[in-house]
Amino acid sequence: MDQLISQLVLGLVSGALLVLLALGLNLIFGLLEFINFSHGALYMVGAYIASYLAVATGTLWLALLVVPVVMAALGAALERTVIRPMYGREQVDALLLTFGLTYILIEGVRMIAGSGGRRVAAPEILAFQVDLGVGRPVPAYLLFVVVVVGLVVGGLWLFLQRTNVGLIVRAGIRDHEMIRALGVRFDRYRTLVFAIGIAVAGIAGVLTGPITGVYPEMGADILILAFVVVVVGGMGSFWGAVVAGLLIGVLVSITTLYASIYAGIVPFVLMILVMTFRPRGLLGAT
């Protein structure tokens, strides 16, 4: 029972990180209409920047503030230079382009930081255990991750629902030609949304560092899981991604406890089941 509770917490944490990646993918797919294959690699870049900042400043706090800004700038720059020519071409061209970017980013990080991983220390204030009342005490950092993810998800939701910019983004997802016809400078919103998606992936990278360390391939596996989350939750569905991310995180960690050899397979089996019986995803609209 103790083990089950701690596995559940771990599952919730990894699910929460998946949610951050899946939300970014979802938002980018909604407005820019392509699947960003470099999302995982950018998450990895964010994690690496954080690991160096943490060493330089002695704490992760600054990284948590700086990395999203840096990643947003990087995202905006990428969108303006290489992704923009892809609009109006087939969707898969952008997918292939970002796949090439993934190679460059992973290999670039290997060149600079080496193939081996780096450890990242959690902030010292959070280096204690929390007794939840049931099960074994949980490291406070894990709870902190869940809280931060909750704040980011809530913030994104409020941004989309309550601000004028969010309104235009949502309208653009529905029908971007109409938005253009109304005189909105749509290309700016595409840059903005891509930057936001990458910034959120960067936050996920920062948060992951102290849990698993950082290594060049860290983005690849989680990206494929994030794809699964997007498909299971329903393409373009905000809460679908949240629900599916947490569900898959928890399912994987529980399987790890009882039948660890199947843990890698579970998300894909779930996805195949969902695609067979509910192709639009758990909460997908169409």
Next chain:
Amino acid sequence: MTEVTAANAPDGTPTRGGASAVTVARVRGRGPARWTWGQLGLLVVLATVVLFTVPNPSLAIGMLIYGLWASGLNLLVGYGGLVSFGHALPFMWGGYAAGLVLLNVTTSVWLALFMAAASMALLSLVVGAVCLRRTEVYFSMLTLAFAQLGFFIALQWDSVTGGDDGLAGIPVPTLWLPGTTLELNSLRDPLTFFLFTAVVVLVTFAALILYTESPMGRVLQAIRENEERARGCGYNTRLVQLVTFVVAGTVAGLAGGLFAMLNNFVGLQPYWLLSGGVLIMVILGGRSSLFGPFLGAVVYLLLETTLSQYYASWQLFVGAIFVVCVLAFPQGLWGLVISARPRRLLSKVRRRR
């Protein structure tokens, strides 16, 4: 009228019956119109060049095998508009199938290759049935997920696949021909292995051309151009795509079987990376023909072996090539060669007059 004949002429094949939608595609100039059976001749030339210029026999044979694999994938990518990110799955598992037959049943080349192809046809039928429930990017993500699923199974099922260590000790296969029996030892007698591979690859390549020229292949291209219209014409579009998925998977299985025989070993490496590698070959060579990806595979392997000798981070260049290809010349190397043909330039000059 002249417009229509001009569109049909370079190909030479008359378009009949169900191919009318494709004619439209060709007029638009995106379809793989030129060089149908001529591709087979080009392939013979390329294989001969590879045989006489590539010093490393294992690399030369690998070029043929990867070329076939990439050409098969282009049925989906170029002809069907279905970008599969999981084409490593039938390749690697075809290797396991051939390797297991050679290890446990018989050392017959024919049976091993047949089992590799047949088992991957079956697997592709199941995988395709699920993946083709959605198209476009969904399809890409689903194929990627299936490949990842396959990777985990191969990793965990080590009593069959050897897990992380790979399936080792595959015996040298025997080739039974009417009258003679040959040992296909890629180390001791690479020439025989090369020639055998070349024959298998050429026959399969011819079958691929036949498929793209068949009514079903034409409908496949029509679906890529406009699925709703093809459906409106009364075609079962999903079935055509599924058959294509199975054909591509079978070819990949066959290629994987050959590759297992070449190395006497089936290793385990991340499937997404491998699937991406074969996609790069397709894009590099060009999506508009079957020969293009073959050329792409040869050039890619040449680049890989050359660059990896000098730079540890050669994958950086691979990524850069990929980005430049997609950005600057999506028609690929072969597309560039074709559009730069002197006759075409001449006709452009004439038209201007």
